[in-house]
Amino acid sequence: MIVFIKKTHIDFMAKRFIFFAVSGIMIAAGAVSMTVKGANLGLDFTGGTLLQLCFEKPVSTGEVRAAMTKAGLETAIQSFTDRNTYQIKVKGRQEKVNEISDKIMAALSANLPGNAFTEEKRDYVGPVVGRDLAKKALFALILSMFGIIVYVAFRFSNPVWGAAGVLALMHDVFITVGALSITNREIDLVIVAALLTIAGYSINDTIVIFDRMRENMRIFPKMPLGELANLSVNETLSRTLITNCTVLTVVAILFIFGGDVINNFAFAMLVGSICGTYSTIAIATPLVYQWEHRAK
Amino acid sequence: MTKLQWKLALTLGLLALSVWLIYPTIDWYTKTNDERGKMEATRMRPKKILNLGLDLRGGTHMLLELDVEKLDKKEKLSDAMSRAIEIIRNRIDQYGVGETPISRQGERWISVDLPGISNTAEAENLIGKTALLEFRLVNTSNEAQSALSKVETLDGPPFQKDGKLLPEIAKIMPRGTMLFKASPGPDGEKVRYYVLEDTVPVTGAYLEGARVETDQQFGMPNIAFTFNKEGGKLFEKFTGDNINKNLAIVLDAVVHSAPVIKSRIGGGSGIIEGSFTLEEARNLAIILRAGALPAPVNIIEKRVVGPGLGEDSIKKGVSAAAIGFLVVVIFMIFYYRAGGFVSDIALMLNFVFLIAAMSYFGATLTLPGIAGMILSLAMAIDANVLILERMREEHALSKPVAMIIPTAYNKAWSAILDSNMTTWIAAIFLFQFGTGPVKGFAVTLTIGLLMGMFTSVFVTRVIYEFWLTSNPKELSI
Numbered sequence: 001m002i003v004f005i006k007k008t009h010i011d012f013m014a015k016r017f018i019f020f021a022v023s024g025i026m027i028a029a030g031a032v033s034m035t036v037k038g039a040n041l042g043l044d045f046t047g048g049t050l051l052q053l054c055f056e057k058p059v060s061t062g063e064v065r066a067a068m069t070k071a072g073l074e075t076a077i078q079s080f081t082d083r084n085t086y087q088i089k090v091k092g093r094q095e096k097v098n099e100i101s102d103k104i105m106a107a108l109s110a111n112l113p114g115n116a117f118t119e120e121k122r123d124y125v126g127p128v129v130g131r132d133l134a135k136k137a138l139f140a141l142i143l144s145m146f147g148i149i150v151y152v153a154f155r156f157s158n159p160v161w162g163a164a165g166v167l168a169l170m171h172d173v174f175i176t177v178g179a180l181s182i183t184n185r186e187i188d189l190v191i192v193a194a195l196l197t198i199a200g201y202s203i204n205d206t207i208v209i210f211d212r213m214r215e216n217m218r219i220f221p222k223m224p225l226g227e228l229a230n231l232s233v234n235e236t237l238s239r240t241l242i243t244n245c246t247v248l249t250v251v252a253i254l255f256i257f258g259g260d261v262i263n264n265f266a267f268a269m270l271v272g273s274i275c276g277t278y279s280t281i282a283i284a285t286p287l288v289y290q291w292e293h294r295a296k
Numbered sequence: 297m298t299k300l301q302w303k304l305a306l307t308l309g310l311l312a313l314s315v316w317l318i319y320p321t322i323d324w325y326t327k328t329n330d331e332r333g334k335m336e337a338t339r340m341r342p343k344k345i346l347n348l349g350l351d352l353r354g355g356t357h358m359l360l361e362l363d364v365e366k367l368d369k370k371e372k373l374s375d376a377m378s379r380a381i382e383i384i385r386n387r388i389d390q391y392g393v394g395e396t397p398i399s400r401q402g403e404r405w406i407s408v409d410l411p412g413i414s415n416t417a418e419a420e421n422l423i424g425k426t427a428l429l430e431f432r433l434v435n436t437s438n439e440a441q442s443a444l445s446k447v448e449t450l451d452g453p454p455f456q457k458d459g460k461l462l463p464e465i466a467k468i469m470p471r472g473t474m475l476f477k478a479s480p481g482p483d484g485e486k487v488r489y490y491v492l493e494d495t496v497p498v499t500g501a502y503l504e505g506a507r508v509e510t511d512q513q514f515g516m517p518n519i520a521f522t523f524n525k526e527g528g529k530l531f532e533k534f535t536g537d538n539i540n541k542n543l544a545i546v547l548d549a550v551v552h553s554a555p556v557i558k559s560r561i562g563g564g565s566g567i568i569e570g571s572f573t574l575e576e577a578r579n580l581a582i583i584l585r586a587g588a589l590p591a592p593v594n595i596i597e598k599r600v601v602g603p604g605l606g607e608d609s610i611k612k613g614v615s616a617a618a619i620g621f622l623v624v625v626i627f628m629i630f631y632y633r634a635g636g637f638v639s640d641i642a643l644m645l646n647f648v649f650l651i652a653a654m655s656y657f658g659a660t661l662t663l664p665g666i667a668g669m670i671l672s673l674a675m676a677i678d679a680n681v682l683i684l685e686r687m688r689e690e691h692a693l694s695k696p697v698a699m700i701i702p703t704a705y706n707k708a709w710s711a712i713l714d715s716n717m718t719t720w721i722a723a724i725f726l727f728q729f730g731t732g733p734v735k736g737f738a739v740t741l742t743i744g745l746l747m748g749m750f751t752s753v754f755v756t757r758v759i760y761e762f763w764l765t766s767n768p769k770e771l772s773i
Contacts, residue, residue, distance in 0.1 A: 002631055097595040119414070120601075120604060120605040121601050121602060121605055122599070123599045123600070124599070125597050126594075126597055128361070128596055129597040132402070133731065137734055139729055140726045140730040141726075143725045143729055144724075145722070147722060151717060151718055152714075155714050165718075189664070190663055190664055190733060193667045193733050193734065194667060196667075196737055197670065197671045197737070200675075200723070201675070204718065204719050205678075207718055208678070211711035212711070236685075239678075242631070242685075243674075243678040243682075246624050246627060246674075249623055250621070250623070250624060250674070251620075254613075254617065254620060257615065257616040257619065258617075259608065261605070261608070261663070269667075
């Protein structure tokens with residue numbers, strides 16, 4: 001039998017303030033980046049036009065940028081390394097569907113003569129739609145978190161546990177959003193899906209430890225909560241790490257080999273699953289302990 | 297049969313059912329593009345297969361908004377919406393695109409998906425045109441002439457941004473008339489305008505058919521239309537009453553021609569002349585046949601994914617996912633030995649069941665949907681690890697093998713149930729209230745979680761119990 005993690009006796013609860021501080025710093029770093037740079041919201045939420053064009057002959061980002069400046073367009077330009085491809089974005093309120101993309105293409109044809117391009121992708125999001133998408137995604141998210149709290153409160157006969165689980169989940173989502181902001185990655189609807197995945201995974205992970213605590217409470221009804229929480233986290237440590245390392249490996253592979261399209265998605269998942277592992281051990285359970293401890 | 301045999305039969309039966317459900321999907325995607333195209337055009341596309349979302353296969357998604365302000369006040373919004381959807385569906389059907397999901401979204405939005413079509417200018421014209429055909433008399437009074445000469449002197453168009461006439465023009469327009477633009481003539485010519493009567497004696501609502509006809513003299517494509525009985529009568533009376541006046545044929549507020557009525561026109565047919573290309577004429581005939589939209593629609597969202605990009609993202613994503621899956625499978629065997637092997641079988645079955653269920657429901661797989669799949673698979677792995685770790689714990693207490701299995705499953709069950717249920721509840725909410733990608737995520741997650749619980753708890757246990765009937769002492773975990 002191969003065993004990576006032997007029986008451990010780590011006093012996680014005693015270190016809870018260190019954990020809280022570390023998380024606080026990470027969340028603060030994200031928050032600072034968000035306030036300084038602002039969240040890099042994608043077209044899905046701001047509205048605007050995106051064109052992804054593949055050129056026949058090599059072009060430099062500078063040339064593309066110059067063409068855009070000449071046409072008086074304020075664009076964000078992203079290049080794809082292995083192909084002759086550029087993504088050109090103009091965010092903001094745009095009332096007409098093809099106006100901006102026509103302008104972009106006209107500017108490129110005029111400034112880069114003899115270099116034809118094919119359109120790989122074109123997005124237009126009108127101003128109403130952007131707001132609507134953001135509103136609906138947020139609404140669904142809040143409702144599902146509420147559902148989680150109610151279910152956990154019911155199954156563990158304690159709303160504090162549900163709240164702690166949801167706090168841990170939000171912790172993971174916030175840190176991931178912060179990391180996206182720090183690395184200048186954009187938040188679009190696919191990232192929202194990644195955040196949902198992280199949230200789902202985080203709560204799953206937390207529940208497993210809560211379940212062990214519930215079981216141990218029945219076996220050792222007299223044991224103080226701190227000891228009980230430590231015992232449960234230690235007992236499930238092997239499972240927590242094995243499951244999470246497996247998932248982490250898969251996500252890391254997606255991040256490295258998955259290609260451009262899912263790169264941001266894989267990045268979010270990578271950060272989120274690392275956070276998820278950490279928050280399960282270091283945030284969710286210590287939060288419950290802290291609350292009950294203070295109540296006494 | 298014993299209880300175990302029943303369980304075994306159930307598992308194998310479900311596997312057989314899944315293979316049967318997946319077969320049409322595999323059959324469909326192994327066909328060549330041409331074959332698929334032919335079948336789609338003839339409506340032979342199988343219903344119960346796994347569809348690929350536009351982000352994976354390429355195509356165009358459009359969201360249209362019905363301009364409610366221009367809607368006839370008497371018409372109810374919901375009626376207008378279903379009529380608009382019906383008409384758009386008609387137009388697309390006649391255009392010959394094949395299966396296109398068109399649905400109402402929210403109060404006054406219509407979502408149109410055009411799979412496989414990434415050159416959308418034509419489709420946009422086809423869908424976006426109101427196709428309101430009107431016949432109006434041209435006002436040739438002196439006041440009208442002076443209004444037109446005033447318009448001539450302007451630098452720009454005589455309309456404001458909101459479409460209303462400039463106040464200085466509106467002042468001098470004859471009572472009961474409106475100003476209309478003419479369809480653009482050959483390049484370089486200045487835009488012409490017409491002053492037309494407010495009243496509309498005959499509209500395209502009475503149209504029965506429309507088709508492309510080529511001009512005998514110049515070979516230009518024209519659109520020939522026929523009225524129904526009622527419309528024919530109206531048109532005959534109207535032309536009879538207005539001989540020697542000019543009749544303007546107005547399509548979507550643009551005057552296409554304004555011939556003089558030389559005599560009463562019977563027979564209920566006519567021709568729209570204009571400088572159409574053959575393509576334009578063909579599409580116009582289609583939309584005239586399909587009928588006019590109750591009000592103009594605006595495109596408020598449009599997403600086009602070229603076919604190359606879709607394929608590329610599939611290839612890279614799939615190969616990365618396959619490597620990831622393989623690594624997990626190997627790791628499980630390496631770490632948990634026979635137990636890991638059992639888990640791997642469960643994982644494979646989970647995947648097969650998930651695809652089968654999605655094929656059965658004709659669900660659409662999108663990138664976010666794949667994210668939901670990854671989450672459900674990750675949670676299935678977790679359930680397996682939970683059970684195996686419990687087995688190890690029981691094993692460490694030196695319990696007999698026959699005792700380990702039931703105890704481990706019993707103890708792991710509450711954790712698996714609660715963690716899956718929690719996520720499932722969240723997924724249900726997302727499915728109910730989410731739109732687009734969020735929904736795609738929720739669909740695969742909801743189905744995946746159910747399959748995951750079944751395979752990792754029920755199927756693995758059947759395998760262990762089956763194993764124990766012949767090897768009651770050994771368990772390699």
